Amino acid sequence: MIDYTDVSPLSEDAMVNARSRVDSLSKPLGSLGQLEEYAVKLAGIRGFIGGTLAKRAVLVFAADNGIYEQGITPVPQEVTPMQTINIANGIAGVNALAAQAGAEVVVYNVGVARELKRKNIVDSLVMHGTNDMATGPAMTREQCEQAMKAGYEAATAHAGYDVLGLGEMGICNTSTTAAVASVLLGKSVVDMTGRGAGITDEQYQKKVSVIEQAIERNRPDAADPVDVISKVGGLDIAAMTGAYLACAHNRVPVVIDGFISACAALCAMRICPESVSYMFASHKSYEQGYSAIANALGLSPALTLEMRLGEGSGCPLMFYILEASLRILEDMGTFADGSIDPSEFVDLRK
Ligand SMILES: O=C(O)c1ccc[n+]([C@@H]2O[C@H](COP(=O)([O-])O)[C@@H](O)[C@H]2O)c1
Numbered sequence: 213m214i215d216y217t218d219v220s221p222l223s224e225d226a227m228v229n230a231r232s233r234v235d236s237l238s239k240p241l242g243s244l245g246q247l248e249e250y251a252v253k254l255a256g257i258r259g260f261i262g263g264t265l266a267k268r269a270v271l272v273f274a275a276d277n278g279i280y281e282q283g284i285t286p287v288p289q290e291v292t293p294m295q296t297i298n299i300a301n302g303i304a305g306v307n308a309l310a311a312q313a314g315a316e317v318v319v320y321n322v323g324v325a326r327e328l329k330r331k332n333i334v335d336s337l338v339m340h341g342t343n344d345m346a347t348g349p350a351m352t353r354e355q356c357e358q359a360m361k362a363g364y365e366a367a368t369a370h371a372g373y374d375v376l377g378l379g380e381m382g383i384c385n386t387s388t389t390a391a392v393a394s395v396l397l398g399k400s401v402v403d404m405t406g407r408g409a410g411i412t413d414e415q416y417q418k419k420v421s422v423i424e425q426a427i428e429r430n431r432p433d434a435a436d437p438v439d440v441i442s443k444v445g446g447l448d449i450a451a452m453t454g455a456y457l458a459c460a461h462n463r464v465p466v467v468i469d470g471f472i473s474a475c476a477a478l479c480a481m482r483i484c485p486e487s488v489s490y491m492f493a494s495h496k497s498y499e500q501g502y503s504a505i506a507n508a509l510g511l512s513p514a515l516t517l518e519m520r521l522g523e524g525s526g527c528p529l530m531f532y533i534l535e536a537s538l539r540i541l542e543d544m545g546t547f548a549d550g551s552i553d554p555s556e557f558v559d560l561r562k
């Protein structure tokens with residue numbers, strides 16, 4: 213049995229040392245803003261100051277969702293396996309961005325509805341798509357736990373990496389995410405529901421009412437994230453939840469992509485609050501509801517690019533920013549090096 217709460221706090225010593233190094237650098241205190249915070253947090257996670265993030269990967273979890281049967285999207289469900297194959301073959305958005313950032317992309321099939329055997333896709337199949345949550349639970353608790361375990365093992369297989377990013381592929385997973393986030397945050401479904409990969413006004417109304425119906429019918433227990441994912445979530449959300457918790461256990465910095473990835477981070481936080489110390493939010497997804505999740509996590513996304521692709525596509529961009537935060541520690545000179553005396557400088561930090 214995996215103990216999902218087995219996560220250590222960050223190294224205080226490393227963070228104190230990193231902060232003092234940051235404050236000794238030749239610049240007004242705090243003037244490198246969030247880059248300074250990232251450098252300190254990375255030190256706390258890794259237990260040492262600076263270094264580099266040379267080994268990088270984005271893990272992508274693919275799964276289908278039974279709610280598709282309700283006719284809430286014009287996108288055919290077949291796009292899930294097609295795009296999963298595209299990601300594995302290196303021609304999707306995440307691949308272009310990851311290649312530029314020197315990151316690998318590893319694809320896991322946790323629940324694609326049709327048979328998907330490929331050498332370049334890791335087979336972690338739990339079931340061929342969840343059940344329709346509008347008419348009953350999406351999956352059993354055991355199936356949810358199996359997907360969480362698959363995600364945990366996927367991230368643990370990359371425990372030697374310097375940084376990981378978590379993404380997904382699955383038609384209708386903005387509906388499962390809206391359902392899970394609405395239950396966990398106690399927010400209305402309409403507040404958490406966006407237009408996903410693209411829908412009309414009419415389809416939007418239907419999407420909201422179908423998600424409301426799913427919650428009403430399954431009555432998930434908001435205090436039990438595994439119950440919420442099992443009843444109104446998806447296998448991709450479950451797998452990413454397990455993967456976030458593994459990254460925290462293994463002390464590997466982990467980057468959140470968009471709406472669905474952030475929802476899994478929230479599930480991980482509800483299982484083990486300390487796990488958030490290991491997470492970085494890459495970009496503010498355009499999908500409605502993203503900010504409520506980021507606020508609950510207590511994380512501010514570094515970038516606002518109006519992206520809403522998924523696939524882990526925001527993660528490689530954040531790898532650049534995190535690497536930049538380490539370059540400051542490694543490559544800048546100190547006040548002493550430049551013979552500047554900062555003792556009369558005003559500290560503008562809050
Ligand atoms: O990550 C995001 O912020 C995001 C926002 C909107 C859509 N997506 C992607 O689009 C798909 C889900 O959209 P939908 O409309 O089928 O629920 C799924 O494959 C996600 O990767 C992803």
Ligand SMILES: Cc1cc2nc[nH]c2cc1C
Nearest residue numbers: 287291295409521522523
């Ligand atoms: C084409 C396409 C690519 C995607 N990548 C992630 N979600 C997606 C949804 C669609 C529809």
